[in-house]
Amino acid sequence: MEHLDASAYTEYVSAIKKRSQVIRTRPESDEFVSRRRAGGGHMRMEEVARRAQVSTATVSRALRKPDSVSDETRARVLRVIREAGYVPNLVAGSLASTRTNVIAAIVPTIGNPVFAETIDSMSEVLRAAGLHLLLGNSGSSLSDEESLIATFLARRPDGIFIHGGIHTAETKRLLRNAGIPVVETGNLRDDPLDMIVSYSNFSAAKAMTSYLIEKGYRRVAFVSASTVNNDRARARQRGYKAALRKHGLAEDPRLIVETSLGFREGAEALVHLRAVDSSIDAIFFSGDAFAAGALNECLRQGIAVPGKIAIAGFDDQKIAAETVPALTTVHVPRREIGRRAAELLLTRLNGQPVEKPIVDVGFRVIERQST
Amino acid sequence: MEHLDASAYTEYVSAIKKRSQVIRTRPESDEFVSRRRAGGGHMRMEEVARRAQVSTATVSRALRKPDSVSDETRARVLRVIREAGYVPNLVAGSLASTRTNVIAAIVPTIGNPVFAETIDSMSEVLRAAGLHLLLGNSGSSLSDEESLIATFLARRPDGIFIHGGIHTAETKRLLRNAGIPVVETGNLRDDPLDMIVSYSNFSAAKAMTSYLIEKGYRRVAFVSASTVNNDRARARQRGYKAALRKHGLAEDPRLIVETSLGFREGAEALVHLRAVDSSIDAIFFSGDAFAAGALNECLRQGIAVPGKIAIAGFDDQKIAAETVPALTTVHVPRREIGRRAAELLLTRLNGQPVEKPIVDVGFRVIERQST
DNA sequence: CTGAAAGCGCTAACAG
DNA sequence: CTGTTAGCGCTTTCAG
Numbered sequence: 082m083e084h085l086d087a088s089a090y091t092e093y094v095s096a097i098k099k100r101s102q103v104i105r106t107r108p109e110s111d112e113f114v115s116r117r118r119a120g121g122g123h124m125r126m127e128e129v130a131r132r133a134q135v136s137t138a139t140v141s142r143a144l145r146k147p148d149s150v151s152d153e154t155r156a157r158v159l160r161v162i163r164e165a166g167y168v169p170n171l172v173a174g175s176l177a178s179t180r181t182n183v184i185a186a187i188v189p190t191i192g193n194p195v196f197a198e199t200i201d202s203m204s205e206v207l208r209a210a211g212l213h214l215l216l217g218n219s220g221s222s223l224s225d226e227e228s229l230i231a232t233f234l235a236r237r238p239d240g241i242f243i244h245g246g247i248h249t250a251e252t253k254r255l256l257r258n259a260g261i262p263v264v265e266t267g268n269l270r271d272d273p274l275d276m277i278v279s280y281s282n283f284s285a286a287k288a289m290t291s292y293l294i295e296k297g298y299r300r301v302a303f304v305s306a307s308t309v310n311n312d313r314a315r316a317r318q319r320g321y322k323a324a325l326r327k328h329g330l331a332e333d334p335r336l337i338v339e340t341s342l343g344f345r346e347g348a349e350a351l352v353h354l355r356a357v358d359s360s361i362d363a364i365f366f367s368g369d370a371f372a373a374g375a376l377n378e379c380l381r382q383g384i385a386v387p388g389k390i391a392i393a394g395f396d397d398q399k400i401a402a403e404t405v406p407a408l409t410t411v412h413v414p415r416r417e418i419g420r421r422a423a424e425l426l427l428t429r430l431n432g433q434p435v436e437k438p439i440v441d442v443g444f445r446v447i448e449r450q451s452t
Numbered sequence: 453m454e455h456l457d458a459s460a461y462t463e464y465v466s467a468i469k470k471r472s473q474v475i476r477t478r479p480e481s482d483e484f485v486s487r488r489r490a491g492g493g494h495m496r497m498e499e500v501a502r503r504a505q506v507s508t509a510t511v512s513r514a515l516r517k518p519d520s521v522s523d524e525t526r527a528r529v530l531r532v533i534r535e536a537g538y539v540p541n542l543v544a545g546s547l548a549s550t551r552t553n554v555i556a557a558i559v560p561t562i563g564n565p566v567f568a569e570t571i572d573s574m575s576e577v578l579r580a581a582g583l584h585l586l587l588g589n590s591g592s593s594l595s596d597e598e599s600l601i602a603t604f605l606a607r608r609p610d611g612i613f614i615h616g617g618i619h620t621a622e623t624k625r626l627l628r629n630a631g632i633p634v635v636e637t638g639n640l641r642d643d644p645l646d647m648i649v650s651y652s653n654f655s656a657a658k659a660m661t662s663y664l665i666e667k668g669y670r671r672v673a674f675v676s677a678s679t680v681n682n683d684r685a686r687a688r689q690r691g692y693k694a695a696l697r698k699h700g701l702a703e704d705p706r707l708i709v710e711t712s713l714g715f716r717e718g719a720e721a722l723v724h725l726r727a728v729d730s731s732i733d734a735i736f737f738s739g740d741a742f743a744a745g746a747l748n749e750c751l752r753q754g755i756a757v758p759g760k761i762a763i764a765g766f767d768d769q770k771i772a773a774e775t776v777p778a779l780t781t782v783h784v785p786r787r788e789i790g791r792r793a794a795e796l797l798l799t800r801l802n803g804q805p806v807e808k809p810i811v812d813v814g815f816r817v818i819e820r821q822s823t
Numbered sequence: 824c825t826g827a828a829a830g831c832g833c834t835a836a837c838a839g
Numbered sequence: 840c841t842g843t844t845a846g847c848g849c850t851t852t853c854a855g
Binding site: 169 | 851
């Protein structure tokens with residue numbers, strides 16, 4: 082079979098009556114590792130049509146628009162498909178229909194549980210609608226994001242999901258030119274590329290900082306991820322400062338630290354801040370992992386929380402409710418973000434207009450024992 | 453433009469001299485949400501060829517095999533491509549070449565950081581080779597895995613990555629029939645579908661249990677995820693029992709608990725076990741989140757660790773080094789698994805044979821302060 | 824409700 | 840090194 086030409090192959094296939102006669106070699110063999118022939122050993126729709134005694138158009142309809150085929154014909158076609166173990170070729174289908182049923186999703190890193198949760202819920206909704214996810218990590222580099230998007234676009238996804246709201250000019254051009262729905266998440270903005278599903282990082286950080294101040298803390302420090310190319314971190318820092326201002330407290334640059342995410346980094350930030358200014362009575366970590374790490378450091382050093390210092394987090398990940406003391410944090414509905422993003426995409430793919438392209442899913446300050 | 457037929461559209465396109473003349477409407481408009489026309493507004497390779505005064509074959513070569521084209525021609529073609537903002541259509545390319553450059557990856561849930569880490573490192577290696585990831589969650593259901601694989605296969609991925617080693621007969625048939633490289637992870641097995649990259653869960657659990665016993669603990673309990681359809685959990689439980697046997701300790705079913713993963717569940721398991729048998733002096737949690745939750749519960753209840761009870765985890769996630777006391781656990785090289793898996797896939801896609809289709813990445817018992 | 828025919832946009836022999 | 844010529848396997852008008 083390996084050396085037959087295309088038409089001979091076609092004859093060969095049509096000569097086959099039972100699928101068990103198609104002998105496949107083991108992966109280890111030479112034949113397997115050599116370049117695959119047309120179809121890669123897969124049956125074509127044409128063969129299904131022949132067996133069911135209909136045209137390929139009818140097979141296609143039986144699969145895509147079952148209602149447009151008579152009950153009898155449909156049953157016969159589907160039976161043949163089942164018995165033959167026919168797996169349609171969506172690459173060909175996509176080319177012919179200019180619809181791939183693929184959504185490209187880009188996150189800074191899938192390693193961060195916060196993004197993973199959103200992707201997970203989005204993929205659930207999409208899958209129920211027959212769509213698949215092409216996943217990519219942009220890292221924190223805008224140019225990486227740009228090249229990722231360029232290569233993703235070549236696969237003609239039906240829609241794009243991007244976590245992050247800062248893009249290069251070329252990225253924006255590519256996206257607009259693609260003519261497909263785009264949903265951004267990460268932060269609310271009034272000039273979306275297309276659609277946005279998020280909450281206001283500014284308001285959330287401002288709310289938490291205000292809560293701390295109103296609770297009586299006077300020297301409130303702020304720890305976040307790097308603000309470079311990160312609109313979320315920037316907005317949170319602005320929110321923190323706005324709260325300080327609102328309550329007439331002075332902004333002290335020494336109380337603001339940017340570091341990379343992680344337990345260890347949280348502990349280090351705590352140590353650093355206390356060394357810089359021993360009067361700090363509260364630290365707002367814009368991430369629960371940060372805060373949990375700091376909490377553990379307090380445990381190790383015997384620093385009373387919240388007696389000596391209050392600790393607050395951000396995200397309300399599972400760990401927040403379980404630390405000792407339990408962590409005061411900002412709850413963000415990550416799964417809802419994924420679900421809503423998927424729904425907006427689906428709405429547009431169904432040809433319906435989206436009335437509200439900017440969705441604010443909100444947030445909640447959750448008070449626990451660490452403050 | 454929306455109402456032109458195909459040939460008129462072609463003429464229209466060829467009449468365009470500057471790309472800025474291609475006016476795209478805003479996503480909100482009717483035109484945008486209506487079904488996209490052929491090409492979705494994208495330029496075709498034919499147009500690039502015309503502008504560069506070469507055939508499409510040459511444009512294709514300039515892109516895929518730059519060396520097979522003269523320097524001058526290549527430069528001209530690439531310049532046109534750049535200036536025109538041409539984005540090739542890989543759907544068409546894939547159909548013609550029967551190569552998609554897509555790897556399908558299936559994990560129980562991307563929400564679990566343990567899988568996320570592997571996927572992250574795999575995607576890094578694949579992307580450098582020009583491959584993209586199609587991601588899917590199988591949940592814990594074998595039939596969901598089967599249907600996921602069936603639909604993924606329709607997209608003709610060049611290879612498949614699956615975390616988990618228990619599959620339905622139909623899943624196995626589909627996979628073998630697909631004729632593409634498959635790498636399984638999760639647990640070592642001597643009858644892989646094709647290739648496996650993992651460590652021995654049995655040996656790892658046995659090693660940790662032995663370590664605890666040799667350290668002097670006599671009533672060692674074991675907590676793991678459900679063993680239903682989960683080869684990893686099963687193997688770990690067998691390893692635990694084997695260690696008990698090896699050291700002449702009796703196996704007590706009351707000391708074995710299966711629950712779902714999570715901080716909270718770990719705390720609950722601790723409480724449950726101590727109620728069942730107050731003489732338990734060590735608990736081996738087959739997951740760091742479990743163990744961390746239990747550690748926190750001990751903190752809350754004032755139970756000395758390891759004085760009153762020893763706690764051990766599994767995975768060596770970041771949190772393990774940061775808990776108080778730091779957690780004794782089993783280190784597993786998750787990123788290496790992803791990297792090696794990607795490498796095996798790439799080797800096979802390059803037509804090279806894989807000498808060792810079963811890769812054991814090993815594990816290490818990490819002793820910290822909780823035992 | 825069904826079939827024929829014409830592509831979808833690109834790649835890959837095969838010549839030259 | 841470059842062009843010509845066939846498709847890749849399906850979907851989709853357009854007829855009937």
